[in-house]
Amino acid sequence: MTITTTTRRAARLTALALAGLALAPEPALAMHISEGILPAPWALLWYAVAAPFVWMGIRTLNQCSPGAGVFKPFVGLVGAAVFIISCMPIPVPVAGTTAHPCGVGLAAILVGPWITTLISSVALALQALFLAHGGITTLGANITSMGVFGPFAAYAAFRLVMAMGVSGRAAAFTAGVVGDWVTYMGTSLFLALGLSGPGEFWGMFAGIMVAFVPTQLPLGILEGFVSAGAYEFIRQRRPELIPTQAREAAA
Amino acid sequence: MNRILVAGAALAALWGGAVLFIPATWIGIDEGIVGKVAERAGRPAWEPFINTDQGDLLLFVFLAAGVAGGFVMGYYFRELFGAPDKTEREAKR
Numbered sequence: 001m002t003i004t005t006t007t008r009r010a011a012r013l014t015a016l017a018l019a020g021l022a023l024a025p026e027p028a029l030a031m032h033i034s035e036g037i038l039p040a041p042w043a044l045l046w047y048a049v050a051a052p053f054v055w056m057g058i059r060t061l062n063q064c065s066p067g068a069g070v071f072k073p074f075v076g077l078v079g080a081a082v083f084i085i086s087c088m089p090i091p092v093p094v095a096g097t098t099a100h101p102c103g104v105g106l107a108a109i110l111v112g113p114w115i116t117t118l119i120s121s122v123a124l125a126l127q128a129l130f131l132a133h134g135g136i137t138t139l140g141a142n143i144t145s146m147g148v149f150g151p152f153a154a155y156a157a158f159r160l161v162m163a164m165g166v167s168g169r170a171a172a173f174t175a176g177v178v179g180d181w182v183t184y185m186g187t188s189l190f191l192a193l194g195l196s197g198p199g200e201f202w203g204m205f206a207g208i209m210v211a212f213v214p215t216q217l218p219l220g221i222l223e224g225f226v227s228a229g230a231y232e233f234i235r236q237r238r239p240e241l242i243p244t245q246a247r248e249a250a251a
Numbered sequence: 252m253n254r255i256l257v258a259g260a261a262l263a264a265l266w267g268g269a270v271l272f273i274p275a276t277w278i279g280i281d282e283g284i285v286g287k288v289a290e291r292a293g294r295p296a297w298e299p300f301i302n303t304d305q306g307d308l309l310l311f312v313f314l315a316a317g318v319a320g321g322f323v324m325g326y327y328f329r330e331l332f333g334a335p336d337k338t339e340r341e342a343k344r
Contacts, residue, residue, distance in 0.1 A: 032281065033285065034281060034285065034296035034297075035297040035298070036296055036297030037289045037295075038294075039294070089277075089279060091275075093266065093269035093273050093275075095280075096275030096276065097275070097278055097280050097283050098277050098278070098279050099279070099280045128299075129301055130301065130303055130312050130316070131309075132299035132301070132302055132304055135296075136300055191289070194294075195292035197292075204288070207288075208284065208285075208288055211280075211283075211284045212280065212284065225259075
């Protein structure tokens with residue numbers, strides 16, 4: 001793997017994410033933890049937690065890429081989709097506020113959780129730099145919640161439901177819901193860990209989680225339907241793009 | 252399939268109608284929840300290091316990103332989407 005090839009891949013991924021940036025309607029701030037909110041030790045800790053996952057994402061992408069044909073552009077397109085979905089403000093009538101889905105559940109099904117960590121980190125870095133969405137100091141925490149917690153929980157849920165013999169659509173729906181809810185659960189956890197005083201952790205954690213419910217309960221379900229629809233659409237037309245389908249076809 | 256589409260359209264119409272007619276400020280939940288929690292804990296958010304939310308600057312960023320992204324995508328078009336199949340091209344002729 002030459003540096004030139006890696007640089008080209010990074011350039012392609014960045015290009016697609018930048019194209020996604022151009023389509024974003026306006027800066028939307030929601031689940032992302034804003035600049036400077038977390039104390040420095042916590043911010044550094046979440047960077048340290050996220051780093052090996054991002055490294056594994058790069059490694060997995062490099063291992064998958066040679067001879068994978070359409071896989072590379074597909075990863076770029078999924079990255080652009082995650083970028084757009086994770087900064088699209090959706091008004092939630094029952095709450096009177098806006099929030100955004102994450103898109104990591106669908107991404108984890110399509111390109112796997114490791115590569116989802118990588119594309120989430122690219123999306124979050126661009127959002128932090130150019131949209132004031134999240135922050136550089138809190139990038140590690142945001143990658144850990146949206147790029148690690150969400151995709152891995154969603155992927156585990158997808159595999160579990162598939163193993164139970166339920167339809168792929170139901171599994172994708174579950175992955176979409178779980179990916180969204182676990183991401184916000186991660187955000188609540190990081191905020192409570194970083195901001196609570198002695199003896200306040202559980203109260204603050206539960207308080208933030210409950211505050212997210214009016215927006216994320218309907219948005220999570222909506223994300224589940226979108227994930228199921230996208231999964232079914234791709235499964236019918238390009239089943240080889242879905243790893244589990246490819247495995248079933250090969251068996 | 253048609254029933255699903257109709258149900259989806261009805262849900263979207265209901266959602267859109269509610270958004271249009273319910274009086275609300277539609278602030279992001281970062282301000283409504285994360286911001287409040289952080290302020291209460293004495294750690295309000297900082298100004299972003301690069302604040303693009305000033306006048307037309309954000310529009311410029313979107314357009315610049317579109318130009319840069321479009322250029323790079325165009326430059327690597329064949330690598331991204333594959334070169335057109337020779338036999339297919341000849342068959343079209």
